[in-house]
Amino acid sequence: MQILRSSSALKRFALLLTLLAPAILAACAPGGDQSTFDSAGPIAKDQENIFIFIFWLAVVVFVVVEAALIYSIFRFRQTRPDAEMPTQTHGNFKLEIAWTIAPVFVLVAIAVPTVTLIFDHEKGPVDGRVPENPLEINAVAHQWWFEFEYPGQDVITANELHIPIDRAVRVSLDSDDVIHSFWVPKLAGKVDMIPGDDNVMFIQADRVGTFIGQCAEFCGEAHANMRFRVVSHEPDDYEDWLDSMRRAPAPIVDNPLAEAGRTLFAQNCSTCHSTRTYEPLRAQGEREVQLGRQTLFRKAVKRDEEGIKTREGDLVTLISAPNLTHLAARQTFAAGIIELTEENLKKWIRDPDDIKQGNRMKDLAPIYNDPALWLSDEEVDQLAAYLMTLKPGPEEAVETAGTVEVDPIAQGREVFLNNGCSACHSTGADRVVGPGLSGLADKSSTDMIRESITDPGAVVTDGFPDGVMPGNFGSVISDNDLNALIQYLETLK
Numbered sequence: 001m002q003i004l005r006s007s008s009a010l011k012r013f014a015l016l017l018t019l020l021a022p023a024i025l026a027a028c029a030p031g032g033d034q035s036t037f038d039s040a041g042p043i044a045k046d047q048e049n050i051f052i053f054i055f056w057l058a059v060v061v062f063v064v065v066e067a068a069l070i071y072s073i074f075r076f077r078q079t080r081p082d083a084e085m086p087t088q089t090h091g092n093f094k095l096e097i098a099w100t101i102a103p104v105f106v107l108v109a110i111a112v113p114t115v116t117l118i119f120d121h122e123k124g125p126v127d128g129r130v131p132e133n134p135l136e137i138n139a140v141a142h143q144w145w146f147e148f149e150y151p152g153q154d155v156i157t158a159n160e161l162h163i164p165i166d167r168a169v170r171v172s173l174d175s176d177d178v179i180h181s182f183w184v185p186k187l188a189g190k191v192d193m194i195p196g197d198d199n200v201m202f203i204q205a206d207r208v209g210t211f212i213g214q215c216a217e218f219c220g221e222a223h224a225n226m227r228f229r230v231v232s233h234e235p236d237d238y239e240d241w242l243d244s245m246r247r248a249p250a251p252i253v254d255n256p257l258a259e260a261g262r263t264l265f266a267q268n269c270s271t272c273h274s275t276r277t278y279e280p281l282r283a284q285g286e287r288e289v290q291l292g293r294q295t296l297f298r299k300a301v302k303r304d305e306e307g308i309k310t311r312e313g314d315l316v317t318l319i320s321a322p323n324l325t326h327l328a329a330r331q332t333f334a335a336g337i338i339e340l341t342e343e344n345l346k347k348w349i350r351d352p353d354d355i356k357q358g359n360r361m362k363d364l365a366p367i368y369n370d371p372a373l374w375l376s377d378e379e380v381d382q383l384a385a386y387l388m389t390l391k392p393g394p395e396e397a398v399e400t401a402g403t404v405e406v407d408p409i410a411q412g413r414e415v416f417l418n419n420g421c422s423a424c425h426s427t428g429a430d431r432v433v434g435p436g437l438s439g440l441a442d443k444s445s446t447d448m449i450r451e452s453i454t455d456p457g458a459v460v461t462d463g464f465p466d467g468v469m470p471g472n473f474g475s476v477i478s479d480n481d482l483n484a485l486i487q488y489l490e491t492l493k
C-alpha cells in the first residue's frame with residue numbers, strides 16, 4: 001500500500017516535471033534577450049566559455065560519482081535474506097586521501113581561469129590588455145531608471161546607452177539613492193552601482209544590435225521593471241548619433257496640438273524633466289539639476305521613531321527623473337519596458353502605474369495628486385503630441401528670426417516657458433515649488449530679480465527651500481534672453 005501510494009505520487013511529480021520542463025529549459029535558449037548564451041562581445045564570450053568549461057567539468061564529476069554509486073548499489077546489494085554484513089571499510093586511508101584530493105583539483109581547475117579572467121577584465125575587455133582609446137561613460141542609477149552621461153561630449157541621456165562596436169567602453173557606475181546593479185547579459189556580467197562608491201567595469205560589443213540591460217540588485221518597488229537598452233552601432237553611425245544628440249529639435253510649426261502640449265509640459269512636467277540638454281551647458285549642468293531635485297525629495301521625507309516614512313505634503317513635487325531630450329528618438333520608455341509610440345505615451349501620461357507599478361512620477365507629480373490639476377483626454381493628447389516632437393531636428397541650423405523685430409515681453413515669456421520656470425512658479429500669487437511671481441516688480445529692483453535668477457542661493461526667499469531652484473540659469477540663459485525674461489517678469493501684476 002505504502003509503495004503504491006508513493007509510486008502514484010512519483011508519477012504525478014514526473015508529469016508535472018514534463019509539463020514544466022519546456023518552461024524551465026526555455027530560459028536557456030541562446031536567442032533569449034536576457035540569456036547569457038549567444039554573447040555579443042569579448043567579455044561576455046570569455047565568461048560564457050568559463051561557464052561551458054565548468055559545466056563539462058561538472059558533467060564529468062556527475063558521471064563518475066553516479067557511476068560509482070550505481071555500481072555500488074548493484075555490486076553490494078543484499079542478495080540473500082540471511083546474508084551477513086559485508087566487510088566495513090570505514091577510514092580507508094587511500095580512499096579518504098583520493099576523495100579529498102580530487103575535489104581540490106576540480107576547484108583549482110575552476111578557480112585559476114576564473115580569477116585570472118576577473119583580473120584581466122579589470123584592465124580591459126580583450127586578453128587583459130589595456131585598451132588604447134576606451135569610450136568613457138558615467139552610468140547613474142535612480143529608483144527606477146538609468147542615466148547615461150558621455151563626459152567631455154556634452155551628451156546626457158536616459159535608459160538607452162549608445163556605443164560603437166569593437167571599442168572598449170569603460171563604464172563608471174554610481175547611484176543617486178540605493179544600491180542597484182548594472183547588467184547587460186549579452187555584453188558582460190553584473191557589477192553593483194553603489195551610492196558614493198566608484199565601481200568601474202568594461203563592456204564591448206562586437207556586432208550591431210540592441211541588447212537588453214536590467215538592474216540586478218533588488219532596489220525597491222519597481223525593481224523588476226528597471227531595465228535599459230544598449231544600442232551598438234558601426235563607429236560612423238555612432239558618431240552620427242552623438243552629433244544628433246547635440247542638435248535642437250525642429251521648431252513646432254503648424255501643429256497646434258503639440259504647441260499646446262509644450263505649454264502644458266512647461267507648467268506640469270518640467271519640474272522633474274529636462275528637455276534641452278542638447279545645449280552643451282545644460283548637458284553639463286544636468287547632473288547638478290538632478291541632485292537639486294533629489295535634495296528636495298530627501299528633505300521632504302521624514303522618518304518617525306518607528307522608521308515609518310512620511311512626507312511633508314506640498315514640498316514633494318520634485319524627484320530626479322529621466323531627461324526627455326530627444327525622447328521620441330528612443331525605442332522604448334519607462335526604463336525600457338514599453339515600446340515608444342504616441343499611443344503608449346498617452347497611456348503613460350494618463351496613468352503611469354498602468355505601465356509601471358510603483359514609479360515615482362505617479363507618486364509625486366501634482367497632476368495625479370491634486371484633483372484640480374487632473375488632465376483631460378485632450379490635454380493628454382496634447383502632451384503626447386508634444387513629446388513626439390522631441391527628436392533631433394535637421395542638420396543645418398535653422399535661421400532664427402535675427403532680422404525680424406522681436407517683442408521683448410513675448411520673448412521673455414518664451415524664455416520663462418523654455419526654462420521650466422513655470423513648473424516651479426505661478427505667474428499669479430499661488431505658491432508652487434517656489435513663490436508666485438505676481439507683483440515682483442513692486443518688491444524687488446531689476447538687479448534683485450536678476451540676482452534671484454542667476455544666483456538663487458544668495459538670498460533665499462523666506463519659507464522656501466534652498467538648493468532647489470537650479471543654480472545654472474546665469475550660464476545657460478544668454479544675456480539677451482535674460483533681459484527679456486526680467487522685462488517679462490516685471491509685467492506680472
Ligand code: HEC
Binds near residue numbers: 158269318320
Ligand atoms: C514629480 C516628478 C515628475 C513629474 C512632475 C513628471 N514626471 Fe515624468 N517621470 C518622473 C519619473 C521619476 C520618471 C521615471 C519613472 C520610472 O521609469 O520609474 C518619469 C518618467 C517619464 C517618462 C518616461 C521617460 C523614460 O525615459 O523612460 C515620460 C515620457 C514622462 N515621465 C513624461 C512626463 C510628462 C508628460 C509629465 C507631465 C504631464 C511628467 N512626466 C511629469 C517624474 C516626473
Ligand code: HEC
Binds near residue numbers: 425433466468
Ligand atoms: C525647480 C524649481 C524651480 C525652478 C525650475 C525655478 N525656480 Fe525660481 N525659485 C524656486 C524656489 C524654491 C525659490 C525660493 C527659494 C529661493 O529664493 O532660492 C525661487 C525663487 C525665485 C525668485 C525670487 C522670488 C521672490 O519672491 O523673491 C525668482 C525671481 C525666481 N525664482 C525666478 C525664476 C525664474 C525666472 C526661473 C526660470 C528661469 C526659475 N525661477 C526657475 C524654485 C524654482
Ligand SMILES: [Cu+2]
Binds near residue numbers: 215217219
Ligand atoms: Cu535598481
